[in-house]
Amino acid sequence: MAVSNDFxxxxxxxxxxxxxxxxxxxxxxxxxxxxxxxxxxLDDNVLYLKVDDASRGDFVxxxxxxxxxxKDKPDYSMSYYQVPADVLEDAELLVxxxxxxxxxxxAGRKAARIRTRRP
Numbered sequence: 001m002a003v004s005n006d007f008x009x010x011x012x013x014x015x016x017x018x019x020x021x022x023x024x025x026x027x028x029x030x031x032x033x034x035x036x037x038x039x040x041x042l043d044d045n046v047l048y049l050k051v052d053d054a055s056r057g058d059f060v061x062x063x064x065x066x067x068x069x070x071k072d073k074p075d076y077s078m079s080y081y082q083v084p085a086d087v088l089e090d091a092e093l094l095v096x097x098x099x100x101x102x103x104x105x106x107a108g109r110k111a112a113r114i115r116t117r118r119p
Contacts (some may be wrong), residue, residue: 003030007045014088017095018102037105039098041067042079047088048080049101054080058097078103 008023015021017032023042030038040049048067051059059081067080072108087093 002028002044003042008042010046011042011047013063013089014091014094015098034102036099037102037107039101040045043067047085050104051079051081051101051102053091054075055100055104059084069095 003025011032012023015032015034020033020035022033024031024033029041029043031038032042037049040047042048043108049059062084064082064084067082083094083097087097
């Protein structure tokens, strides 16, 4: 579950087109934020972007796998999918995919705020 400093630096460089991009190391992985929206994570030198029902198909169509945080629970996955290598290598395309992930993260935050409001 390690993320090398070189891989992290590369991903951050590729994503420079996002506003207020920052990273945070956690539990051996790295979380990526744009405007304080947690939209991606890195684990084992693999980049995963947050997905929803509308964006998941882009990843599935490319044969990408979901993030599975527990090796002993292979059926458990999260709403993050591995980014295809060609997308990772094309900064402009990667930023476009990442912007979708940021929108998914924002929608999730709004839904959480609505659920927690009390009349």
